[in-house]
Structures are given as structure tokens and as C-alpha cells.
Amino acid sequence: MLLSLLGGCASAGSWVELGGQRYRVEIADDDAERARGLMFRDELATGTGMIFLHDREEPQAYWMKNTKIPLDILYFDNARKLVAQQRDVPPCTAGNACPSYPSNAPARYVLELNAGEAAKLKLQNGAELKFSNDIPKLP
Template sequence: MRSLRPLLFAALLLSGCATASDPWVEVNGQRYTVEIADDDAERARGLMFREEMADDRGMLFIHDRQEPLAYWMKNTKIPLDILYFDNARKLVAKQVDVPPCTLGDNCPNYPSGASARYVLELNAGQAARLKLAEGAELRLSPAIPPAK
């Protein structure tokens, strides 16, 4: 049994390191573990068909260039806050408390109204809880690759 202790300790350390390397973002001092959507297929699927999302989770969409963007809630079952950030990762627009939509291609768009490169989707109410205002900075973990 004594010879297993070093192995168990090493396994615990390694499992902790894997958790520490999960991608995260931070805004107004609040950290969220995020899934990354950085290609067309991932961005198109987004958070569709999800029944729920933990309050400390979100999805970060990384676009190839900064430009006006519009998101929709097609097949999205949970209400969201949609936060738009520019190349400098400053908040330029937000759509809050966006309701789920089951109308397929007839779901409305929620535009950025300004050029954006990063979009962070969080559970509805998070932007209000954090008192997010234009210019809020989005911090990215080292696990998130820099935009091309």
C-alpha cells in the first residue's frame, strides 16, 4: 500500500493540472470556464440544444476578424446574455436576457451594432449581476489561443 501513495499523489496532481488548464475568461473580476467556438461549424452550433448551463460556464466565440456581428437563438433552449467584444477585448455591445427560440430560421437576430471579434455567451442575468458597461475588459486564459 505504501508504494501506491506516490502514484496516487501524482495522479491527484495531474488531475488538478488538467482542470487548471481548462479555458477560462474573466470579466469584471468574475471567471467563467468556457467552451471555445473558433471555426464556422462550432460557431454555427454554439449552445444549441443545451438544456442548461452552470452559472460559472459560458461559450466564447472567436471570429476571424472584427466586424459587425449578429447572433440568433435558433434551437437554443436557455436564455442568454450575448456580449460583444472588439479586438482589444473591450465590451462594445450587449444583448441581455435573450429568450430561447424554437422558430427555426424565423428566430430574430441580435446584432452587435458595433464591430466585434469576440462574443461571450453567458446565462441570462450575468451581465446585470456583474453590472457590465461598455468598455469592460475581457481577460483570456493562456489556454485560449491568440486570435489570428
């Protein structure tokens, strides 16, 4: 019974699809949500992530301040094509001394997944990110 309930959760709510895999996502679409991101979480459930929507396409840089779980940070342009990847980014407890992980290319969307997902999907730059209909398509 529990397995069937969990299986149903993966298709509920907002999702993105990448490399043929669908992930249930939380949406960070304002400054406060983007700043908080996945801070202070002890885990990120399998098959889930967070999508960050930015106001414009420009070089982005993320850091792991107060983030307790290793992540893959994936950067996508206006066309939702993968332009940069920061894989297996470790947690950081050094506060403002935590390093940043730049996109090195203009990006509009950033997807954070559990570390190892990009390798599992064998992601290459140019991979397309698909959205559920409830995720805003930005101009």
C-alpha cells in the same frame, strides 16, 4: 466532497475573466462550432459560458435558433473591450424565423453566458475581457 470537486473545476481548462468574475468556457473557433454554439442544450452550468472567436473584427449578429436557455450575448472588439450587449435573450423555437441580436459595432469575440450575468456584474461597455493562456490571441 462534491462541493470541493466542483470548486476545483472552475479553475481547470479554458477560462475568461470579466468584471472580476472568472467563467470556465468552451471555445468556438471554426464555422461549424460557431454555427452550433449552445444549441440543443437544456442548461448551461453556473460559472460557465462559450467564447466565440471570429476571423476578423466586424459587426456580428447572433440568434437563438434551437437554443433552449436564455442567454446574455456580449460582444468585444479586437482589444477585448465590451462594445455591445444583448441581455436576457430568450430561447427560440421558431427555427429560421428566430430574430437576430446584432452587435451594432465591430466585434471580434462574442461571449455567451447565462441570462442575468451581465446585470449581476453591472457590465458597462468598455469592460475588458481577459483570457486564459490557452485561448488563442488573434492577430
